[in-house]
Amino acid sequence: MHHLPYINTRPLRKALCFLSVTVLMLGSSCNPVQQDGEHLVNLEEVTDDEEAKLRNLDAAIQRNGQDASLFARRARVLLSKGELEKALKDVDDAIALNEKNMSYLFLKAHILRAMHQPAEALALALKAERNSYQNTALYVLLSDLYLQLKQPQKAAEVARKALALDPDNGYAFYFKGRAAAATGDTARALTNYRLAVTEEPELLEAQRDLAGALVKQQQLDTARYYLQKVQKQLPKDALVWYYQGMYYQQVQKTDSALWSYQKALALADTLQAAHARAGFLMYAKGDYPAAILHFEKAARDNNHNIKYISALANAYERTGQNINALEQYQRLAALQPGYGVANYSIARLKAKLTRPAPVVSQPDTTTITE
Secondary structure, X not given: OOOOOOOOOOOOHHHHHHHHHHHHHHHHHHOOOOOOOOOOOOHHHHOOOHHHHHHHHHHHHHXXXXXXXXXHHXXXXXXXXXXXXXXXXXXXXXXXXXXXXXXXXXXXXXXXXXXXXXXXXXXXXXXXXXXXXXXXXXXXXXXXXXXXXXXXXXXXXXXXXXXXXXXXXXXXXXXXXXXXXXXXXXXXXXXXXXXHHHHOOXXXXXXXXXXXXXXXXXXXXXXHHHHHHHHHHOOOOHHHHHHHHHHHHHOOOHHHHHHHHHHXXXXXXXXXXHHHHHHHHHHHHOOHHHHXXXXXXXXXXXXXXXXXXXXXXXXXXXXXXXXXXXXXXXXXXXXXXXXXXXXXXXXXXXXXXXXXXXXXXXXXXXXXXX
């Protein structure tokens, strides 16, 4: 099984705050165009009493509906409240009033990210960069978006740009670590996660992923420390339970591992890696129907995984699903031409499927008359 894809089960709240606070602060310093009358806003104050801020902004917009900065400020408050459609409308109004302010495009990219539209968010963030909006927050956002779009090389590249501007930025280290993990470089990921935790000790996702990297590197004592720590603070994070399952597998506690994977899947049923690992544990127990249920949900990320395809094919065959088994063995043979086991299994299943069905004798219904 390959690297674990990122599952966004919980927003990086502090990271988003860091990124959002800089929307106008950095935008005003890096963007050469700024309208008179637009004021910087401290989002850390916005979060103190969001309803009061909204009331004040509503009143201000009623008095001056041509001030783009007011719409942008209200959009950020709405974003922090999770009222995304309203936030999107406000930022669109801000852009319509002042299309040259690239910080508004940056803000809209954030809103689209929260709306699970990474491709659209990426396009806006890149447009802002092309128009001289170049700062740490932008590159951190770009790194996150590239990862969501499964482009880890580009994610690493923009994370390095963020670190060139701010060498101690914990969020940049975190996304750089995730980019390394996505390419299978666990050692590099581990280094960057450590740096992220050092620079941003409250960034729980970095501690979580550090724990996962430590398990993969078999540094189990340290991994257990971080797992216990983040489990208390992120009890509903699927990845925490997934890494806990990996830890239990490493220490040969397979029942606990299976329970942890099932806990992870109860929180995020789309977590392919957890399905695959749970499938292998069920397969080892001889529970082939349960193994198949998990394997089938792990198909997307395991199209070229020889071990996975072999186990799925065998599980199908053992449950009498010979056509499905044949299909998997054929995939296996295509991936590894000359693989004897696959070729033998294909021949055996074809013979079984083409063998004439046994003739069942019918009862004699002839009426005997005298």
